[in-house]
Amino acid sequence: MLNIPKEKISKILVIKLRAIGDVLLSTVVLKNLRHNFPHVKIDFLTEPPSKEIIEGNPYVDELIIFEREKNSLKKFYELRKRKYDLVIDLFCNPRSALLTFITGAKYRVGYAFRGRSYAYNVKLKPRKEVHHNVEFNLDALRALGLEIIDKEIYMPIDENAENFAKKFWNENKLNEKVVVALNPSGTWETKRWRLEKFARLGDEIAKNFKAKILILWGNQNELEDAQKISSMMEIKPIIPPRTNLKQMASILKRCSFMISNDSAPMHIATAVGTPTLGIYGPTNPYAQGPYGEKHLWVRREDLDCIACNLTKCPIGNICMKELSVETVYSAFLKLVEKNKESTGFPF
Template sequence: MQINRSGTSDKLACLPRQCAGAMPPDGSPHRRPAQMLSCRPETLQLRKIAIAAICPWRYCNLAIGAAVGLCYGLMRKAVDPGGSKLRILIVRLSALGDVIHTMPLACALRDCLPQATIGWLVEDRFADLLEGHRAVDILLTVQRRWLCRPGEVLRLRDRLRRLQFDVAIDAQGLTKSALAAWLSGAKRRIGYGRPWGRELSRWLNNELVDTRSVHAVPRHLELLAPLGVTAPAVEFSVPIDSKAQQAADTLLGELGIANRYVVIHPGASWPSKRWPADRYAAVAVHLARRWKLPVLVLSGSRQEQQTAAQLAAALPEMIQPAPLLTLKQLAAVLRGARLYLGSDSGPLHLAAAVGVPCVGLYGPWPA
């Protein structure tokens, strides 16, 4: 029998695969000998070449499959349901009242997923209110109209990608907020379905929640259902800043206002939301004369400063216009008020968030 170069006999190499090298346990010959196949030398050579070419790919496929399985297991371990290593990005860019309405969402995440890392992307003009918030580990800011500047978009993308967020929650439902969530690279992008998912947000987010709540706060909380968070308690936890509180106390002392005072804000972003200034003045005079309550009138622009001066002129000894305040100082001033009166605006929602009794005047938009 001729031995080939591989060290095996020609006849043995030509045996059917199920018989080649197979011997009974007792070492005796096969009871039913397999049929010997005659193979030419060139056929043997082609077979060896084919086996040498196929086997490495077979082992590579096994290696790739094992690597993919290992990576998938590591990913499942890194993003476990308990949220111990979950990295979550909240996207609520504006405006003041809407940012305040989103605070309970952050608090619910912190309470239900205490080990998770929570980031918040917001426009820089509202960032002061979130600085030091107990639920926010990473505070990220962008300028207003950032989407109109390609360089700003690329820089935001780089910042977000470096933080490696697993989940992004679009609590605004607009193209700009959904695009920011998409730029983060998060695999799960939770956002609103209809009707609150507007513009291109429903195409950019990949987990849509059809909410049923009418008010903004419970509606935002419904976005947490895909993360297993249902019916959480509503808590705002507006940060208390010691320096801002000291500045507020100094201001109230200079104006001669004691602890019992009323805050009025006659301004609003939309003209249709504004109540006439003379009616605010009539209410302020009534509170001052009938209930002996000093009134502090807030303003956020030059036009509102003129309205505040108009109210103060009705009863100068009891009604005082406040200077322009930072958001932290505004929160400190509101905390000491007995009552808040104003239109549908950010200060109204901030007053409610810090626990002040409020009278809100709503016009074209439901409460």
């Protein structure tokens, strides 16, 4: 462990290029950095899709957007001109390693995966045991001898997003109602539970809890999936209008519960404090699950291939295809029981 001389640090850069959920999980380092370096400039570099995750974060002085298709020597030179003292690469792919190296910072922190060791002079070694991505990110600070005072991820929500969600809530008469959000999206096909099962689950919850069901979506394909789920449900759900990430966060903050595939909206729900049930198959919930004491996850524990991390399944994606509605509903009941005192609803 290196005890970094704090008095020699005046500018810090944190790099986490993508994806949206992973960038959100990396925000755990920011409050801790500010605690250890209360008077230094802290910047954050990410790609455009994650802009809203960092924009408005009180612990970040400047957000730098890196656009891959506009890579140029000029941009690299501009990054070097900023003269950072400490760069922490939490992405550690070949591109982020190069960016870290180019800064010329005195302290360059990163996981020295194959072919990237040259970029870092504070080389991190991943733990042998499986651990959550939040802890993976915090380990970078521990390696510098920094004090960890907080383990919360942070999603900033602005006034416009709050007004959007409040208007949506009022228009749909959702105040004082049990509202359960369902999120059928996922970046990999193998991470997605079947639409017809989401429909059956939604009906079961709507009937038994007199709940209003929201079906979340982001892009056009996800809107079509939401509409398919709606068409299969006996008790019609509510499909919100198009939202940006902050508006989605503000809507989720008002929900009683969230049930979601492993995805960015799932992590956003946990960040705003909504009790969340994650549905898992190829990814590992011990590393990428909903983070925090309020939340639970469910998966097929009987499969040897569970958490295979494959984007294409050679045996028919049975971890998701054969995960029953009854199993997920039973896990939801446990989530309700776990949070019945904090939710304020008489379940």
